[in-house]
Amino acid sequence: MAAVRIQQKYNFVELNRNAAYKLKNGSPKFKDVFRSRCRARLKTNRQEFVNKLRNICSYADVEALKLILEADKHQSPCNSHFDAEDELTEEEERIISEYEALLAHEEDMILDLMKKTLEVVCPICQKTALILERLSHLRSNIVCNKCQMLFQRAKNLEDVGKLIVSCVDAHSNACGNKPQFSVVPEDDGMHIYMLCVTCSFMNVII
Secondary structure, rough: OOHHHHHHHHHHHOOOOOHHHHOOOOOOOOOHHHHHHHHHHHHHHHHHHHHHHHOOOHHHHHHHHHHHHHHHHHOOOOHHHEEEHHHHHHHHHHHHHHHHHHHHHHHHHHHHHHHHOOOOOOOOOOOEEOOOEEEOOOOEEEEEOOOEEEEEOOOOOHHHHHHHHHHHHHHHOOOOOOOOOEEEOOOEEEEEEEOOOHHHHHHEEO
């Protein structure tokens, strides 16, 4: 079942990576959508400001408001338009910046998850990942620190992971029972076998 979980995690990563790609290279209308959201937000903020002004009751505040309105009359409509556009542009840039930062964070999470899914969980203890100790370009050991097991093999971890998935799939196509993984000592060292007492399935993993 550990191999099945590995395959499921791999599929999950592929889906997330595709989703992140679509998100990053999505619709060209993205900026238009954010522009409309910015305008709606600015409109809401201005409406809230107007509502607050309606609640002004002190004479001093009313006089101050009159001065502001009087000054606003002499302000160039063109300048007001540019100020509004500048405010809108800054809001757009801020939202897009936040979006890009979020996307970068999600990509980092996906890459981190992909690294984890490339690990091969020990089929015996199912608690920690197997480690490859390369002795030379031809010889290497596969170690489980939890089980304290050492397997002297030339296979790399990727091949071991693929073999586990292949064996689990082959067994599940013919038998619905859960297989077991066992360590078997032989003359050339320790081996991991996948066994099923129900259908007598047997295959060496390492």
